[in-house]
Amino acid sequence: MALMLLAAQDPETAIEAERAFNRSTQTEGQWTAFRKYSTPDAVIFTPQPAKAHEVLPKADPKLTVQWWPAESIVSCDGSVAVNTGPWVRPKGVGYFTTVWVRQSDGHYKWVYDGGDELAVPRALPEKPVVRRASCTAPGAVATRIPPAPLKSDSGASADGSLVWSWQVDPQGARIFEVRMWNGKRFETVLRDDVAAAK
Secondary structure, eight states: OOOOOOOOOOOOOHHHHHHHHHHHHHHTOHHHHHHHTEEEEEEEESSSEEEHHHHSOSSOOSSOOEEOOOEEEEOTTSSEEEEEEEEEETTEEEEEEEEEEEOTTSOEEEEEEEEEEESSOOOOOSSOEEEEOOOSOOOOOOOOOOOTTOEEEEEEOTTSSEEEEEEEOTTOOEEEEEEEEOSSSEEEEEEEEEOOOO
16 A cells, blocks of 8 residues: 655645635625634724624625735734735725634634725736745834833734834824844834824
């Protein structure tokens, strides 16, 4: 009897998780999918930060938002990834940014979902651009504490090579930032500035 060696399945990428999340909104329902693919403490903005599982509507809309990852920024160890790209819905276009954290079962779930409307959608490349942090040991991660009365949160990959943070002012204006270790220093590789709702 021949001995057969089965190759271990490659771990899920954040791009694959994003695509599965989008597909699930079409087949299972938008808010059902948002709950399924997020952690219990995942944050969305209404425009103030709120726990998604507590504020998402119970009923799924008939027409759902659709989106596609254009860029994925990944920590060296793959424990955290930030995806961004365009979205479309029946009455508008915009961009999204999602922070994905790999769970103990190897699959990703999102902990942050943000974005904004745009007059013209962002470009969508033929294949998503993947940027990975350097695997050389990063220096100390600088924690940024914004002044009151801003609401804020931040997180980092297990290896410290990718750091993300957000802050919201009382009017609902929001800044989201991702910093990645490039082998010499942390550089800002993504910044979303979301204006307060009018």
